[in-house]
Amino acid sequence: MARIGRVVWTILSIFIVQSLVFGFAVLPAFLFWSFIQHWPLTRSQESVIEPAIIAMSLVPAYLVFAVALILLSAWSTRILGWRTADAAAWRLADLEWPLLKWSRYMMSTHMVRVLVGTVFRSSPLWTWYLRLNGARIGKGVYINSLSISDHNMLEFGDGVVIGENVHLSGHTVEGGFVKTGRVRLGRGVTVGLGSMVGIGVDAGAGCQIGALSVVPKHSVLAPGGVYVGVPARRLERDAPGPSAVEVG
Ligand SMILES: CC(C)(COP(=O)(O)OP(=O)(O)OC[C@H]1O[C@@H](n2cnc3c(N)ncnc32)[C@H](O)[C@@H]1OP(=O)(O)O)[C@@H](O)C(=O)NCCC(=O)NCCS
Numbered sequence: 001m002a003r004i005g006r007v008v009w010t011i012l013s014i015f016i017v018q019s020l021v022f023g024f025a026v027l028p029a030f031l032f033w034s035f036i037q038h039w040p041l042t043r044s045q046e047s048v049i050e051p052a053i054i055a056m057s058l059v060p061a062y063l064v065f066a067v068a069l070i071l072l073s074a075w076s077t078r079i080l081g082w083r084t085a086d087a088a089a090w091r092l093a094d095l096e097w098p099l100l101k102w103s104r105y106m107m108s109t110h111m112v113r114v115l116v117g118t119v120f121r122s123s124p125l126w127t128w129y130l131r132l133n134g135a136r137i138g139k140g141v142y143i144n145s146l147s148i149s150d151h152n153m154l155e156f157g158d159g160v161v162i163g164e165n166v167h168l169s170g171h172t173v174e175g176g177f178v179k180t181g182r183v184r185l186g187r188g189v190t191v192g193l194g195s196m197v198g199i200g201v202d203a204g205a206g207c208q209i210g211a212l213s214v215v216p217k218h219s220v221l222a223p224g225g226v227y228v229g230v231p232a233r234r235l236e237r238d239a240p241g242p243s244a245v246e247v248g
Contacts, residue, residue: 003095010100014107017080021072022111029065033057066116066125073112074132077105083134084150084170088180092173099178102171109133109149117146122164130154138187155184157205163193172199172217186223 036042036057042050077083082105090099112129120126122144131137134152140159145166148154153170162168168191171180181199185191189203192211197203201215204223209215214230221227226235 006097006100007095010104014104017076017104018107018111021069021076021108025065025069025072028068029061032064033061036061062119066120069112069116070125070129070132073108074129074134077108077133080104082108083152084180086153086180086182088178090178092176092178102178102180106149109151113146121146144193150180153180153182153199155182157185157187157189159188160185161190163191163195163211165194166191166197167195168197170199181217 033054037054039053042053082101084102084105085098088098088102090096090102092099112133116129117126122142127137127141127143130143130148130151135154135156137154137156138158138160141156141161143162144164145162145168147165147167148162148169150170154168156162168183170183171178173179179199183197183199184202186203186205186207188206189208191197191209192213194212195209195214197209197215198217198219200218201221202219203209203215203221204225206224207221208226209221209232210226210228212230213228213232215221215227215232219232221232222234227233228235
Protein backbone atom coordinates (compact mmCIF):
# COMPACT_ATOMS: atom_id res chain seq x y z
CA MET A 1 0.00 0.00 0.00
CA ALA A 2 2.82 2.40 0.94
CA ARG A 3 4.48 1.58 -2.36
CA ILE A 4 1.36 2.54 -4.32
CA GLY A 5 1.18 5.81 -2.34
CA ARG A 6 4.80 6.58 -3.20
CA VAL A 7 4.24 5.90 -6.89
CA VAL A 8 1.04 7.98 -7.02
CA TRP A 9 2.75 10.91 -5.29
CA THR A 10 5.74 10.64 -7.62
CA ILE A 11 3.53 10.73 -10.72
CA LEU A 12 1.46 13.58 -9.27
CA SER A 13 4.51 15.65 -8.34
CA ILE A 14 6.04 15.14 -11.79
CA PHE A 15 2.75 16.20 -13.36
CA ILE A 16 2.42 19.33 -11.19
CA VAL A 17 6.03 20.47 -11.55
CA GLN A 18 6.25 19.81 -15.29
CA SER A 19 2.88 21.55 -15.90
CA LEU A 20 4.20 24.65 -14.10
CA VAL A 21 7.60 24.54 -15.81
CA PHE A 22 6.11 24.00 -19.27
CA GLY A 23 3.34 26.58 -18.74
CA PHE A 24 5.71 29.33 -17.58
CA ALA A 25 8.13 28.47 -20.40
CA VAL A 26 5.39 28.83 -23.02
CA LEU A 27 4.16 32.12 -21.58
CA PRO A 28 6.93 34.48 -22.89
CA ALA A 29 6.81 32.85 -26.33
CA PHE A 30 3.02 33.23 -26.38
CA LEU A 31 3.25 36.92 -25.37
CA PHE A 32 5.92 37.51 -28.03
CA TRP A 33 3.78 35.86 -30.70
CA SER A 34 0.64 37.78 -29.78
CA PHE A 35 2.68 41.03 -29.77
CA ILE A 36 3.79 40.26 -33.37
CA GLN A 37 0.17 39.53 -34.34
CA HIS A 38 -1.06 42.86 -32.99
CA TRP A 39 1.97 44.89 -34.02
CA PRO A 40 0.75 47.91 -36.06
CA LEU A 41 3.30 47.11 -38.79
CA THR A 42 1.89 43.59 -39.15
CA ARG A 43 -1.70 44.76 -39.23
CA SER A 44 -1.05 47.53 -41.75
CA GLN A 45 0.46 45.16 -44.35
CA GLU A 46 -1.20 43.62 -47.38
CA SER A 47 -3.13 40.41 -46.78
CA VAL A 48 -0.22 38.16 -47.95
CA ILE A 49 2.44 39.96 -45.90
CA GLU A 50 0.55 39.73 -42.60
CA PRO A 51 0.48 35.90 -42.42
CA ALA A 52 4.11 35.84 -43.64
CA ILE A 53 5.28 38.06 -40.75
CA ILE A 54 3.31 35.94 -38.28
CA ALA A 55 4.72 32.70 -39.73
CA MET A 56 8.28 34.03 -39.57
CA SER A 57 7.84 34.89 -35.91
CA LEU A 58 7.40 31.17 -35.07
CA VAL A 59 11.12 30.36 -35.01
CA PRO A 60 12.04 33.31 -32.72
CA ALA A 61 9.07 32.37 -30.51
CA TYR A 62 10.39 28.79 -30.28
CA LEU A 63 13.83 30.12 -29.33
CA VAL A 64 12.28 32.18 -26.52
CA PHE A 65 10.42 29.05 -25.35
CA ALA A 66 13.59 26.90 -25.50
CA VAL A 67 15.64 29.31 -23.36
CA ALA A 68 12.78 29.71 -20.85
CA LEU A 69 12.31 25.92 -20.59
CA ILE A 70 16.03 25.35 -20.00
CA LEU A 71 16.15 27.98 -17.26
CA LEU A 72 12.94 26.93 -15.51
CA SER A 73 13.55 23.18 -15.71
CA ALA A 74 17.14 23.44 -14.43
CA TRP A 75 16.04 25.85 -11.71
CA SER A 76 13.20 23.54 -10.59
CA THR A 77 15.44 20.45 -10.29
CA ARG A 78 17.98 22.49 -8.34
CA ILE A 79 15.55 23.94 -5.78
CA LEU A 80 13.68 20.63 -5.40
CA GLY A 81 16.95 18.73 -4.94
CA TRP A 82 16.17 16.30 -7.78
CA ARG A 83 19.61 14.83 -8.41
CA THR A 84 21.29 11.44 -8.87
CA ALA A 85 22.94 10.12 -5.71
CA ASP A 86 26.50 8.81 -6.02
CA ALA A 87 27.38 5.10 -5.64
CA ALA A 88 23.78 4.04 -5.09
CA ALA A 89 22.23 0.61 -5.73
CA TRP A 90 18.42 0.67 -5.67
CA ARG A 91 16.32 -2.44 -6.22
CA LEU A 92 13.81 -1.59 -8.95
CA ALA A 93 11.03 -3.75 -7.51
CA ASP A 94 11.12 -1.93 -4.14
CA LEU A 95 10.25 1.47 -5.67
CA GLU A 96 11.75 3.19 -2.62
CA TRP A 97 11.90 6.97 -2.27
CA PRO A 98 15.50 7.49 -3.49
CA LEU A 99 14.68 5.63 -6.72
CA LEU A 100 11.43 7.55 -7.27
CA LYS A 101 13.11 10.86 -6.51
CA TRP A 102 15.80 10.03 -9.07
CA SER A 103 13.08 9.18 -11.65
CA ARG A 104 11.76 12.75 -11.27
CA TYR A 105 15.19 14.11 -12.24
CA MET A 106 15.20 11.78 -15.27
CA MET A 107 11.72 12.92 -16.29
CA SER A 108 12.64 16.63 -16.08
CA THR A 109 15.73 16.00 -18.19
CA HIS A 110 13.67 14.01 -20.68
CA MET A 111 11.20 16.83 -21.24
CA VAL A 112 14.00 19.29 -22.11
CA ARG A 113 15.71 16.63 -24.22
CA VAL A 114 12.61 16.11 -26.37
CA LEU A 115 11.44 19.73 -26.62
CA VAL A 116 14.81 21.51 -26.88
CA GLY A 117 17.63 18.98 -27.32
CA THR A 118 16.20 17.55 -30.53
CA VAL A 119 16.91 20.89 -32.23
CA PHE A 120 19.84 22.29 -30.24
CA ARG A 121 22.08 19.30 -29.39
CA SER A 122 25.75 20.00 -30.21
CA SER A 123 25.14 23.73 -29.86
CA PRO A 124 26.38 25.85 -26.92
CA LEU A 125 22.75 26.07 -25.77
CA TRP A 126 22.74 22.31 -25.10
CA THR A 127 26.05 22.46 -23.19
CA TRP A 128 24.66 25.38 -21.19
CA TYR A 129 21.58 23.36 -20.21
CA LEU A 130 23.63 20.38 -18.99
CA ARG A 131 25.76 22.75 -16.93
CA LEU A 132 22.72 24.48 -15.39
CA ASN A 133 21.17 21.07 -14.69
CA GLY A 134 24.09 19.95 -12.54
CA ALA A 135 27.00 18.90 -14.79
CA ARG A 136 30.50 20.30 -14.23
CA ILE A 137 31.60 21.24 -17.75
CA GLY A 138 34.63 23.22 -18.92
CA LYS A 139 34.94 25.64 -21.82
CA GLY A 140 34.56 24.76 -25.51
CA VAL A 141 32.67 21.52 -24.88
CA TYR A 142 30.41 20.11 -27.66
CA ILE A 143 27.85 17.42 -26.95
CA ASN A 144 26.12 16.01 -30.03
CA SER A 145 24.04 13.44 -28.17
CA LEU A 146 20.73 13.27 -26.40
CA SER A 147 21.62 10.10 -24.47
CA ILE A 148 23.47 11.99 -21.75
CA SER A 149 21.75 11.87 -18.37
CA ASP A 150 22.35 12.14 -14.58
CA HIS A 151 23.99 15.48 -15.29
CA ASN A 152 25.19 16.08 -11.72
CA MET A 153 27.30 12.90 -11.98
CA LEU A 154 29.27 14.20 -14.99
CA GLU A 155 32.52 16.13 -15.08
CA PHE A 156 33.94 17.17 -18.48
CA GLY A 157 37.18 19.16 -18.87
CA ASP A 158 37.76 21.95 -21.40
CA GLY A 159 37.51 20.97 -25.07
CA VAL A 160 35.67 17.66 -24.62
CA VAL A 161 33.77 16.52 -27.74
CA ILE A 162 31.02 13.93 -27.52
CA GLY A 163 29.97 12.46 -30.87
CA GLU A 164 26.52 11.72 -32.18
CA ASN A 165 24.45 9.10 -30.35
CA VAL A 166 26.99 8.49 -27.59
CA HIS A 167 25.42 6.92 -24.53
CA LEU A 168 26.92 8.32 -21.35
CA SER A 169 25.16 8.56 -18.05
CA GLY A 170 25.64 8.26 -14.31
CA HIS A 171 23.43 5.18 -13.99
CA THR A 172 22.98 1.68 -15.29
CA VAL A 173 20.36 -1.02 -14.67
CA GLU A 174 21.77 -4.46 -13.89
CA GLY A 175 20.16 -7.54 -12.33
CA GLY A 176 17.11 -5.60 -11.20
CA PHE A 177 19.16 -2.83 -9.59
CA VAL A 178 19.73 0.78 -10.63
CA LYS A 179 23.41 1.51 -9.93
CA THR A 180 24.99 4.93 -10.10
CA GLY A 181 28.50 6.33 -10.46
CA ARG A 182 30.33 9.46 -11.59
CA VAL A 183 31.86 9.80 -15.05
CA ARG A 184 34.91 12.01 -15.57
CA LEU A 185 36.31 13.00 -18.98
CA GLY A 186 39.56 14.95 -18.78
CA ARG A 187 40.52 17.96 -20.86
CA GLY A 188 40.38 17.39 -24.64
CA VAL A 189 38.79 13.92 -24.54
CA THR A 190 36.86 12.87 -27.69
CA VAL A 191 34.19 10.20 -27.52
CA GLY A 192 33.52 8.75 -30.99
CA LEU A 193 30.02 8.53 -32.36
CA GLY A 194 27.76 5.73 -31.23
CA SER A 195 29.96 4.73 -28.27
CA MET A 196 28.87 3.71 -24.78
CA VAL A 197 30.70 4.95 -21.69
CA GLY A 198 29.85 3.11 -18.47
CA ILE A 199 29.42 4.46 -14.95
CA GLY A 200 32.52 5.24 -12.91
CA VAL A 201 34.70 5.75 -16.00
CA ASP A 202 37.65 8.10 -15.61
CA ALA A 203 39.21 9.13 -18.95
CA GLY A 204 42.53 10.98 -18.77
CA ALA A 205 43.23 14.22 -20.61
CA GLY A 206 43.52 14.01 -24.40
CA CYS A 207 42.32 10.47 -24.61
CA GLN A 208 40.26 9.37 -27.65
CA ILE A 209 37.53 6.77 -27.66
CA GLY A 210 36.86 5.34 -31.11
CA ALA A 211 33.49 5.27 -32.83
CA LEU A 212 31.10 2.45 -31.80
CA SER A 213 33.25 1.45 -28.83
CA VAL A 214 32.17 0.29 -25.38
CA VAL A 215 34.08 1.53 -22.36
CA PRO A 216 33.15 -0.82 -19.48
CA LYS A 217 32.06 0.60 -16.13
CA HIS A 218 34.78 1.79 -13.74
CA SER A 219 37.47 1.78 -16.46
CA VAL A 220 40.42 4.12 -16.09
CA LEU A 221 41.74 5.35 -19.46
CA ALA A 222 45.30 6.65 -19.60
CA PRO A 223 45.88 10.28 -20.68
CA GLY A 224 46.51 10.61 -24.43
CA GLY A 225 45.52 7.00 -25.14
CA VAL A 226 43.40 5.88 -28.11
CA TYR A 227 40.85 3.25 -27.16
CA VAL A 228 38.72 1.29 -29.66
CA GLY A 229 36.44 -1.73 -29.82
CA VAL A 230 34.02 -3.72 -27.68
CA PRO A 231 35.21 -3.73 -24.97
CA ALA A 232 37.53 -0.79 -25.64
CA ARG A 233 41.24 -1.68 -25.81
CA ARG A 234 44.13 0.69 -26.10
CA LEU A 235 45.81 0.86 -29.53
CA GLU A 236 49.34 -0.43 -28.96
CA ARG A 237 51.10 2.20 -31.07
CA ASP A 238 50.28 4.79 -28.37
CA ALA A 239 52.77 6.27 -25.96
CA PRO A 240 53.98 3.87 -23.19
CA GLY A 241 51.22 2.82 -20.87
CA PRO A 242 48.83 -0.05 -20.18
CA SER A 243 47.91 -2.07 -23.27
CA ALA A 244 44.29 -2.48 -22.24
CA VAL A 245 41.70 -0.68 -20.22
CA GLU A 246 42.56 -0.77 -16.54
CA VAL A 247 39.57 -1.70 -14.49
CA GLY A 248 39.63 0.07 -11.15
C1 LIG B 1 39.79 5.89 -32.80
C2 LIG B 1 40.26 6.82 -33.91
C3 LIG B 1 40.42 8.23 -33.35
C4 LIG B 1 41.61 6.28 -34.39
O1 LIG B 1 42.07 7.05 -35.46
P1 LIG B 1 43.61 6.86 -35.93
O2 LIG B 1 44.49 7.17 -34.77
O3 LIG B 1 43.80 7.65 -37.16
O4 LIG B 1 43.72 5.30 -36.17
P2 LIG B 1 43.56 4.45 -37.55
O5 LIG B 1 42.38 4.93 -38.30
O6 LIG B 1 44.90 4.47 -38.20
O7 LIG B 1 43.25 2.99 -37.00
C5 LIG B 1 44.20 2.27 -36.24
C6 LIG B 1 43.66 0.86 -35.97
O8 LIG B 1 42.52 0.94 -35.11
C7 LIG B 1 41.37 0.36 -35.75
N1 LIG B 1 40.22 1.23 -35.42
C8 LIG B 1 40.11 2.54 -35.65
N2 LIG B 1 38.95 3.00 -35.18
C9 LIG B 1 38.30 1.93 -34.67
C10 LIG B 1 37.04 1.78 -34.05
N3 LIG B 1 36.23 2.80 -33.84
N4 LIG B 1 36.70 0.55 -33.63
C11 LIG B 1 37.53 -0.52 -33.81
N5 LIG B 1 38.74 -0.42 -34.41
C12 LIG B 1 39.12 0.79 -34.83
C13 LIG B 1 41.70 0.39 -37.24
O9 LIG B 1 41.01 -0.61 -37.93
C14 LIG B 1 43.18 0.15 -37.22
O10 LIG B 1 43.40 -1.24 -37.01
P3 LIG B 1 44.70 -1.99 -37.69
O11 LIG B 1 45.91 -1.30 -37.11
O12 LIG B 1 44.53 -3.41 -37.26
O13 LIG B 1 44.56 -1.76 -39.15
C15 LIG B 1 39.25 6.88 -35.09
O14 LIG B 1 39.29 5.69 -35.84
C16 LIG B 1 37.82 7.06 -34.62
O15 LIG B 1 37.09 6.12 -34.32
N6 LIG B 1 37.37 8.34 -34.53
C17 LIG B 1 36.05 8.68 -34.09
C18 LIG B 1 35.75 10.08 -34.53
C19 LIG B 1 34.42 10.51 -34.01
O16 LIG B 1 33.46 9.78 -34.01
N7 LIG B 1 34.37 11.75 -33.52
C20 LIG B 1 33.18 12.31 -32.91
C21 LIG B 1 32.82 13.62 -33.51
S1 LIG B 1 32.27 13.44 -35.17
